[in-house]
Amino acid sequence: MDAGSVMSYGQGKARRAARSRAVAGAARAGFAARGLIYVLVGVIALEIAFDRGGGGRQADRGGALGELADSPFGSVTLWIVGTALAGMALWRLSEAAVGGPGPDGAKPSRRAMAAARCAFYVFVSFSVLSYAAGDRGSGSGSSDRQTDDVTATALSWPAGRWIVGAAGTAVVIAGLWMSVRAARKTFRRRLRTEDMSRRARRCTDLLGVAGGTARGVVFASAGVFALVAAVRRQPGEAKGMDDTLRAFRDLPAGPWVLALVALGLAGFGAFSWCHARWRRL
Template structure:
């Protein structure tokens, strides 16, 4: 399970690094040739590299490893004194479901289903929002979900700034330089990731208030929204570097995470 978890962190890091690179290209290169700054865009970019098909299979299997590790946390409890708490187990179960779905989509894409893992996050967000808004009380559901995403994003960013990630790392075996490098990428990456989540949540709230599904944005459109602000290209570039930093931090977790 430890090996499966570390492989999953490595795969997650690669995806975030590619999203960061694509976002940086969008910041100063227009639409970047139609590339999507989200997981689907990262997988499409990976598929175009030498041995791309093999890399997709490796990433999909590694993410399946992450899902299995999260499942083991839900069943047996995680590392640390509080790893067996019911709240921790429930969170681990939720993450198991998330990574299982992501892994399945990546493996389906690797097997030839091009409409699976590389789908646009923006289109999926629009479709889901439109469906929920059509339900009785749909505006409230979307609005509450949006507020929850905003809160989650702010929580992620705050924990990154406070370096709460340290408690999950085996700092005793890390050199002083390794700790400093990991702190830098953890703070920069977690803060950028949290900001993106929070902004996406704001767009969901706007979609609920206006009853317009198109106002909700997936990761790609959320990142492009930064570019449309004053000094937008530079702001998006900072966010892009932050997402790439989170990718590197994920690699640090693959090496030093307590599992």
């Protein structure tokens, strides 16, 4: 190999390293933005637990964006959050294209999951950025109304009940999967635990278990409501995140149950910040 080839190889390697650092930085920004949204959702849900009206606010992504919009420098914050979530989409796209870290990172199933997550974050980022640009009907829309509209449309199709039922079943399974993985602390494999202090590991474990379990419970509960909507052919039985959380309040000792779930969701937000700091990328 001549000197020119060696120089070209070195420059190419440097460019690849720079791109890798840029994608990693984008991913960490995305985790930080996701964490902020979940913390705000948890805070709103905690207030709803002991105030039936909840001040008219929604305990979902739309409600969280509304809180950000009403804060000092709200427009700037929304642009930052939307851009950071686009960074998360970029990172997932890179995983879909070339595989993620770890021995199983290049498996087709992992890359397909990364592609699906990329599509999700593209949608979320676009909705947040549209909201920041002044489209108040985007991003901040009620998850309950959106779920009702989507379910009603699906139920109007041939075999619509089976489609909604299958979707509900998938969401229930996904929620249970989230909770089980959180309880088993499988998230440790994706974190640089060797760089953490003992206190940081303990705190991260607590947030990961509590937050992941709460998130899984909310997902599974939303899936159950979708199944009920399919069986009864009533789209109004399906619930978005806000109505799902409010349903916990109607249980025996409901306010305390919802408060526990709300704290778990806020904990998941803080756990996302741990990912922003220690995630293997």
